[in-house]
Amino acid sequence: MRRPQLVRVGLVQNKTPLPAEAPVVEQVSALHRRIEAIVEVAAMCGVNIICFQEAWTMPFAFCTREKLPWTEFAESAEDGITTRFCQKLAKKHSMVVISPILERDRDHGDVLWNTAVVISNSGAILGKTRKNHIPRVGDFNESTYYMEGNLGHPVFQTQFGRIAVNICYGRHHPLNWLMYSINGAEIIFNPSATIGTLSESLWPIEARNAAIANHCFTCAINRVGEEHFPNEFTSGDGKKAHQDFGYFYGSSYVAAPDGSRTPGLSRNRDGLLVTELDLNLCRQMNDVWNFKMTGRYEMYARELAEAVKPNYSPPILKE
Numbered sequence: 001m002r003r004p005q006l007v008r009v010g011l012v013q014n015k016t017p018l019p020a021e022a023p024v025v026e027q028v029s030a031l032h033r034r035i036e037a038i039v040e041v042a043a044m045c046g047v048n049i050i051c052f053q054e055a056w057t058m059p060f061a062f063c064t065r066e067k068l069p070w071t072e073f074a075e076s077a078e079d080g081i082t083t084r085f086c087q088k089l090a091k092k093h094s095m096v097v098i099s100p101i102l103e104r105d106r107d108h109g110d111v112l113w114n115t116a117v118v119i120s121n122s123g124a125i126l127g128k129t130r131k132n133h134i135p136r137v138g139d140f141n142e143s144t145y146y147m148e149g150n151l152g153h154p155v156f157q158t159q160f161g162r163i164a165v166n167i168c169y170g171r172h173h174p175l176n177w178l179m180y181s182i183n184g185a186e187i188i189f190n191p192s193a194t195i196g197t198l199s200e201s202l203w204p205i206e207a208r209n210a211a212i213a214n215h216c217f218t219c220a221i222n223r224v225g226e227e228h229f230p231n232e233f234t235s236g237d238g239k240k241a242h243q244d245f246g247y248f249y250g251s252s253y254v255a256a257p258d259g260s261r262t263p264g265l266s267r268n269r270d271g272l273l274v275t276e277l278d279l280n281l282c283r284q285m286n287d288v289w290n291f292k293m294t295g296r297y298e299m300y301a302r303e304l305a306e307a308v309k310p311n312y313s314p315p316i317l318k319e
């Protein structure tokens with residue numbers, strides 16, 4: 001009975017154009033130029049909502065455990081140069097822009113966060129959301145740099161639909177996806193930075209499964225290429241020190257609530273994936289499967305509230 005609710009999303013994966021040794025300002029500026037060109041193409045393709053990769057203004061230096069110069073890439077989510085730049089793009093192309101950055105929160109003790117700024121197609125800032133789960137795996141030494149998000153699971157009402165952002169490692173946490181969906185998200189973006197040896201076997205499954213389980217669209221975005229750092233670091237595994245993170249395998253894709261998905265972008269080249277979605281599919285799948293109706297959330301809430309108490313004793317029945 002409803003008219004189609006069509007929206008075109010753009011997923012961007014890109015290499016860092018300058019080496020990690022280049023001055024910070026030059027690296028940021030080169031990335032702005034690169035993204036500006038890709039967004040021009042997205043605009044020609046009629047994209048309504050575009051999302052960039054995790055921490056898109058910098059090399060993924062969180063493996064190094066060095067503070068400098070990497071913390072220099074952190075910016076204000078409200079008035080940093082990258083947010084100002086994205087506001088111009090959003091207004092020029094009437095496009096919602098999701099800009100994942102390393103955030104410096106000046107008003108709260110200069111705390112750093114892994115944040116996505118969401119900018120409306122009017123150019124106004126709709127708000128921000130922060131990465132809830134910090135990886136403690138392999139060379140992802142991210143707790144050295146920023147804190148666990150404290151903004152919960154916000155959903156942004158845009159002219160084109162309700163969207164949320166589940167940043168990278170949050171995709172391994174089904175409850176994280178669930179909360180965005182419970183709060184009404186129709187599309188959940190997952191800007192990421194992850195490498196082949198660690199996660200490539202999980203990549204095609206996790207966001208796709210989240211789309212099915214939550215009756216929503218999911219957009220999985222990964223970095224691409226190799227990034228080399230000036231100083232060697234170890235992985236704490238007895239192997240030799242090295243200067244790179246490993247291979248970011250791209251392969252960005254969109255998954256739908258009926259379990260279908262797009263092909264992935266390249267494993268080794270920059271790319272823009274443009275996909276047209278009909279948001280009516282979210283309710284159609286909900287009406288077929290009723291996961292929201294059959295989910296026993298009040299039971300889980302009660303049991304979880306008990307399970308997190310220090311004196312909890314799991315109900316294991318024995319002979």
Ligand SMILES: NC(=O)NCCC(=O)O
Pocket residue numbers: 054135137140167168169170192193194195198199
């Ligand atoms: N950036 C990030 O959270 N990476 C963690 C590794 C993964 O989730 O595959």
